[in-house]
Amino acid sequence: MHRKLLAMLFGIALLALPGRAQDSKLNGTWKLDAAKSNFGQFPPPTSETDTITVTGNEFKQQFTSVTARGTQNGSRSCTIDGKEVDLTPDDTRVQLGAIKLSKMQCSWEGKAVVFLETANFNGGVLTDKLTFSPSDDGKTMTMDSHITSATMNGDRKLVYDAADASAAASPSGMTATPGAAAMIHTGSGDPPNLSGTWKLNISKSDFGAIPGPASQTDTIEDNEPSVKIAEDQKGGMMGDLNVTTAISTDGKETTSKGMGDAEVKSTAHWEGGTLVVNSKTSFQGSDITIKDSYSLSADGKTLTEKTHVESGMGNFDSTSVYDKQ
Numbered sequence: 109m110h111r112k113l114l115a116m117l118f119g120i121a122l123l124a125l126p127g128r129a130q131d132s133k134l135n136g137t138w139k140l141d142a143a144k145s146n147f148g149q150f151p152p153p154t155s156e157t158d159t160i161t162v163t164g165n166e167f168k169q170q171f172t173s174v175t176a177r178g179t180q181n182g183s184r185s186c187t188i189d190g191k192e193v194d195l196t197p198d199d200t201r202v203q204l205g206a207i208k209l210s211k212m213q214c215s216w217e218g219k220a221v222v223f224l225e226t227a228n229f230n231g232g233v234l235t236d237k238l239t240f241s242p243s244d245d246g247k248t249m250t251m252d253s254h255i256t257s258a259t260m261n262g263d264r265k266l267v268y269d270a271a272d273a274s275a276a277a278s279p280s281g282m283t284a285t286p287g288a289a290a291m292i293h294t295g296s297g298d299p300p301n302l303s304g305t306w307k308l309n310i311s312k313s314d315f316g317a318i319p320g321p322a323s324q325t326d327t328i329e330d331n332e333p334s335v336k337i338a339e340d341q342k343g344g345m346m347g348d349l350n351v352t353t354a355i356s357t358d359g360k361e362t363t364s365k366g367m368g369d370a371e372v373k374s375t376a377h378w379e380g381g382t383l384v385v386n387s388k389t390s391f392q393g394s395d396i397t398i399k400d401s402y403s404l405s406a407d408g409k410t411l412t413e414k415t416h417v418e419s420g421m422g423n424f425d426s427t428s429v430y431d432k433q
Contacts, residue, residue, distance in 0.1 A: 132162035133242035133423065134221060138249050138268035146265040151175070158268060160240070160249075165189060167214055167221050169240075186214035188221060219423070232258040244418075246270065299357075299378040300404045303330040306411050306430035316426040320344060326430060333358040335376070335383070355385055394419045408432065 140156035158171040168185040185201045186193070192213045195202065202209045202225065211226040220241040227234050234257040241250045253264040308324040322343030329336040338352040355362050355376040364372045374387040383402040390396060396419040403412050411430040417423060 132221070133219065133246040134160045134162050134167075134240055134249060136160065136246075137271040139271050141267045141269050144267035146263075148262050148264050150262065150264055156266075156268075157271070158249075162188075162221070167223070184212075184223060184225075186212055186223065188214045188216055190215040229257060230259065234260075299332075299383070300381055300408070301330045301332075302328045302335065302383065302402060302404060302411065304328060305433040307433055309429045309431050312429040314427045316424045318424075318426065320428075325433075333360075357383065391419075 136159070138158045138160065140153065140158075142152055142155075145152070154174045154176070156171060156173040158169060160170075161168045165188045166185070167188050168183070170183045171181070173180045173182070182204050183202070184204075190213065192211055194211055195209050197208050199209075202212060209225050209227045213224040215222050215224075217239065220239050223238040223240070225236050225238070227236075234255065236256075237254045239250075239252040241252070243249070247270050249268040249270070251264075251266040251268070253266070255262045255264075304327075306326045306328065308321070308326075310320055310323075313320060321341045324339065324341040326340075327338040329338075333356050334354065335357055336352060336354045339349065341349040353364055355374055357376045357378060359375055359377050362374050362376075364374065372387050372389040374385055376383060376385045378384070379401075381403060385400040385402075387398040387400070388396065389398075396417065399416045401414045403414075404410070405412070409432045411432070413428040413430070415426045415428070417425070
């Protein structure tokens with residue numbers, strides 16, 4: 109965990125450099141929630157599905173909107189660099205049906221992407237400022253639209269829900285999946301014990317935007333509510349590290365040192381069979397929160413650590429999988 113905090117802080121610093129982009133919770137497929145939306149003076153669609161992809165500083169939106177007049181497919185794409193771009197009528201970066209844009213501009217506004225489009229409309233100039241904002245939990249996206257022209261001014265607020273085709277629930281009487289089984293405990297309902305020696309399985313892990321180490325072995329002593337994690341890492345972004353971190357699963361706050369001796373405050377608790385550690389710190393004037401979730405496989409042979417980082421400089425995730433030795 110201590111290695112994670114160091115590496116994440118260093119990774120955030122890299123993401124903040126010019127030319128490096130932040131990860132985005134806008135990625136995914138979104139379904140319009142008409143009941144939560146406000147269409148203003150504009151007629152609402154019957155339904156709409158958007159797919160948004162943010163790769164580095166490249167933004168792409170594809171949408172299918174069903175209205176009383178039929179189905180419209182459209183797309184937008186741009187580089188999120190704040191630069192205004194002149195468009196020709198046949199430019200493929202924006203396909204909005206009969207409306208032809210003359211200019212566009214994309215920029216970051218915190219976690220939101222702002223798409224400013226300009227079009228020649230009814231002999232005048234029309235601008236539409238579209239702000240795509242994800243919720244903190246990644247389950248909702250809001251698109252605020254402000255349209256301005258010589259003859260029309262109006263606002264819309266469209267709310268979208270993340271499309272999730274997978275069903276996580278296990279009906280009564282049916283066999284639970286291995287992930288769900290790890291959260292089911294008999295008897296007193298005590299959480300699983302994470303004690304043991306764990307070796308990082310690099311091929312099964314996903315380190316996201318941060319390069320992983322050459323190797324790592326963790327030794328965990330789980331003596332509830334005290335949990336001690338000793339990490340022995342070789343190679344990687346932070347080089348060789350051998351550190352030990354102690355946390356308390358009863359919610360008591362513990363303190364450790366992060367990058368540049370920044371103070372890292374952590375609290376830990378169990379959520380079913382998952383140990384959740386929430387940490388907060390600051391780096392280069394930006395507040396940072398880190399959530400680590402440790403879960404044990406049903407057979408007790410695999411430990412998975414999922415890490416989610418949020419800061420004003422970017423958000424990203426990683427998954428580390430360990431095999432018991």
